[in-house]
Amino acid sequence: MRAAVYKSKQNLVVEEIPTPEPQSDEVQIKISHSAICGTDVHVYLYDIAPPDTVLGHEFAGEISKVGSDVTRFKVGDRVIGLGGTPPPGKESPLRRQDQYNYRLEGITNTRTRGYAEYTVAKEWEPLRLPDQVSNLEGALAEPCAIVTRAVRLSNQKLGDTVAVLGAGPIGLLCLQAAKAAGATKVIVSEPSEARRSVALELGADAVVDPTSQDPVKAIIELTDGAGPHVVYECAAAKPTLHDALDMVRRKGNVMLVALAWEDVPLLPVDWAGKEIQLNTTFASEPYDFKVAVDLIASKKFVLEPLLSDTDTIELKDIQEAFESLIKPSNQIQMVIKF
Numbered sequence: 001m002r003a004a005v006y007k008s009k010q011n012l013v014v015e016e017i018p019t020p021e022p023q024s025d026e027v028q029i030k031i032s033h034s035a036i037c038g039t040d041v042h043v044y045l046y047d048i049a050p051p052d053t054v055l056g057h058e059f060a061g062e063i064s065k066v067g068s069d070v071t072r073f074k075v076g077d078r079v080i081g082l083g084g085t086p087p088p089g090k091e092s093p094l095r096r097q098d099q100y101n102y103r104l105e106g107i108t109n110t111r112t113r114g115y116a117e118y119t120v121a122k123e124w125e126p127l128r129l130p131d132q133v134s135n136l137e138g139a140l141a142e143p144c145a146i147v148t149r150a151v152r153l154s155n156q157k158l159g160d161t162v163a164v165l166g167a168g169p170i171g172l173l174c175l176q177a178a179k180a181a182g183a184t185k186v187i188v189s190e191p192s193e194a195r196r197s198v199a200l201e202l203g204a205d206a207v208v209d210p211t212s213q214d215p216v217k218a219i220i221e222l223t224d225g226a227g228p229h230v231v232y233e234c235a236a237a238k239p240t241l242h243d244a245l246d247m248v249r250r251k252g253n254v255m256l257v258a259l260a261w262e263d264v265p266l267l268p269v270d271w272a273g274k275e276i277q278l279n280t281t282f283a284s285e286p287y288d289f290k291v292a293v294d295l296i297a298s299k300k301f302v303l304e305p306l307l308s309d310t311d312t313i314e315l316k317d318i319q320e321a322f323e324s325l326i327k328p329s330n331q332i333q334m335v336i337k338f
């Protein structure tokens with residue numbers, strides 16, 4: 001089969017490799033769509049994966065073979081590669097400790113994942129797609145599960161006003177999840193004009209350009225001078241956590257969705273005086289996937305506007321796609337179609 005093989009820092013080569021065969025408790029998936037995730041772009045940029053790895057974990061396709069002990073799936077079932085519930089005792093080792101919630105279950109096949117024509121998974125790992133959800137939409141279920149979890153862990157209530165900082169894929173999905181959860185007004189702050197217009201298309205009530213206006217002042221004004229009840233920080237840019245804490249209303253909630261890997265200096269008294277609740281979220285659990293897929297099926301998540309004509313690519317063009325993704329661009333989400 002053909003696969004994009006990670007060879008070395010910023011070097012992916014499409015080549016023939018052996019097609020993985022399922023063990024007795026595994027299924028083989030023929031991949032039809034594989035979304036390029038920012039995490040993989042980081043791996044590519046900073047050389048985090050071992051050579052000869054096939055990356056990619058946001059994919060959908062059809063079950064093409066089942067192991068002799070498999071009962072949950074049959075050939076032809078449409079699935080996404082992860083989101084299934086681990087049986088007792090199969091949770092990742094970190095999650096068995098009380099202190100962490102770092103979810104590593106799913107896609108145990110660490111050598112050959114979604115940037116290939118086929119992959120294999122344990123029977124419990126994939127999640128079935130309902131008829132109303134296309135394979136293309138299914139490939140984007142993982143980021144939908146991320147924002148589903150973020151909204152569920154926030155204290156957002158029916159009727160709240162909300163700000164979303166950053167309109168990359170996560171921000172644009174978070175906007176929709178906040179609306180689905182009953183926000184009456186969602187304001188999106190984003191420097192890219194193209195992304196701001198997609199935010200409006202997806203139901204943002206107002207957008208703010210943080211390069212031409214002070215987002216804190218603008219968003220407070222747009223919420224009758226009080227600030228939003230909830231701010232979702234989806235940018236992880238240098239000033240955005242500060243902005244979130246500065247703009248949120250008294251006793252409001254700031255949910256850290258994006259992961260900043262840099263020090264952010266804070267003066268706690270600045271926001272302690274407002275009795276702000278600062279919340280965090282990390283990855284997602286099987287229930288978040290289930291809710292996310294249901295929300296895609298009921299069109300609460302609309303995914304087409306995240307994908308422009310140039311965003312669907314062929315596997316042979318993956319190196320070029322990664323090269324373009326490490327530079328700033330207006331592109332939102334790229335998907336490989338097999």
Ligand SMILES: [Zn+2]
Nearest residue numbers: 037039058142
């Ligand atoms: Zn991902």
